[in-house]
Amino acid sequence: MTENLSAWMDGELSGDEARPLPPQLKRDAGLRSDWDCYHLIGDALRGVHGQDLCAKICARLDAEPTVLAPQRRNVAAKLRWRTLQVAASIAAVVFVGWMVLPGREQATPQIAAAPTPVAEPVPVAVAAGEGAQDYLLAHQRYSPSNAMQGVAPYVRTVAEERSAVRR
C-alpha cells in the first residue's frame, strides 16, 4: 500500500489505480502519517524546507487580502507578548546567536505594519442629527487635533450636513 502511495505522489498511478487511495487515506491514520512523512522527505529532497518553507508560507500569508474585521488584541495575547519580550531580552545576553536576527524589537504587535481596518463603532449611539452641527463647529475649534491637522478635522462638521440632506 505504501508503495502505491509513493507512486501516486510521484504521479505514476493511473486514475483507476489511484481511485481507492483517498478513501483509504481518510480511514487509515497510519497511512496519513506516511503521506505526511513522504511529503516531508520529498520537500527535503527538492530543497523546499526549513526557513525557505517558512518564508514562503509567511509571504503567502502576507499576500492574503486583509480581512475587513477589527484586529483584536486581548490581554492574554499582550501578556504573552510581554513575557516573550522579556525572554527575548534575557536570551539576547545568554545566546549571542540571537543577536543576528535584525529588526526583532521593532516587530511589536501594537505597531505592526498591517493597517487597522476602519471598523464600525459600537452602535450604542445614534448618528448625530442636523442639530449637532453647531455644537460640532463650536467644539472643533478647541480640539487639540487642529494643532496637528489644521482645518482637516472640520470635516466632521460638514460631513454632517450631507447626512442631514439625505434624510
Add this chain to the structure above:
Amino acid sequence: MRILAVLLLALSAQAAWAEGDALSWLQRIHIAAEKLSYSGTFVYRSGDQAETLRIVHIAGRNGAHERLETLEGQPREIVRSGDEVKCYLPGSMTVKVDKQTDHMVFPALLPASLQDLGEYYEVTKGGVERIAGYDCQSIVLQPKDKLRYGHKLWADVNTGMLLKSQTLNEKNEAIEQFAFTQISIGGKIDHGQLKSRFLAKSRAWRVENSGAVATSLAASGWSIRPDLPGFKKVTEMKRTQGGSSEVGHVVYSDGLAAVSVFIEPMANKTSLPQPGPSRQGAINIYSRRIAEHLVTVVGEAPAESVKKVSDSVEYRKH
C-alpha cells in the same frame, strides 16, 4: 545577577529614550502643521461614511489661512483665516461664522509639556510606512485608561507633516481615519485657492455668527466637576447658537482630546434633540435636560467619558 541588573537598567534607559524620541516626533508634527504650507487631497473615513476633501493650507505670520472643500456630493466648505472660521453650507444657504474672542491661538492648546501627555498615553514609535508617496514614521499613542481614545499617526520623515491619522477605540479598531492620497508640501501656493467658491453667492445667505464672549457659568449656578483625570478646563464662554445668545460653552482637554459642555435654556430652542448618546466619527455627544436647560456634551472621547462629564453637571438655584 549583576549582568541582569545592568541589562534591565539598559533596557529601561532605552525605553525612556524611545519614548522621548516618540514624543519629539509629536512636537515635529505640531511644528510642521504650524510652519508648512501645503495643498492636497485626503479621505476621511468613519464607519461606513467616507468623504474626499481638498485642503489648502498657507502658513503666515499671523496664523494659517486654510480652505477645506468636499469633493463629493454637495460642495461644502470651511475657510479659516487666523482666528475666524467660516462654514459655507449651500444646502441650507447658511454661512456659520465662528470668531475667536479669547485670543487663544491654536498651538496654545498643545500640552504645555509633552511629558504630561506621557502620563495618560503610552507613546511609541512604530515602523516607517509609505503614505501618499512619502515615507512616513508611525507613532502610536496608547491610552493608559479607558477614558480616552488611542491614536496612530503617520508623519512624513523629512518634513514632519502629518499625512495619516487614526483614532482607535479600546479594541484597537479605527473608528475614524484621515489619510492624504495626494499632497504637495512647501513651495508657492496661490492665495486665490483660499477664496470660497460661494463668496459672491453667499451674500444672500443667512449668516449665523457665534459672537463668543468670556463668561462664568458658576456665577449663574452651574457646576461641572468631571471625574476625568488629566482633563483640565481650557476655556469658558457664552456664545450665540441657533438663534440663542445664551449658550454657555466650557471646554476641557487632556492635551490630545477635548470635551465641550454646552448649556442653554430650553425655552430658546426651536427643536429639542432626543436625550441620550449620539456620535459623529470619533466625536461622542451626550444630551440631557437639567432644570429647564439643555446640556450637551461633545468630545473626541469614548461615549462613557462624555456621559461621565454630562453626569457631573449640576445646577443650584441661588
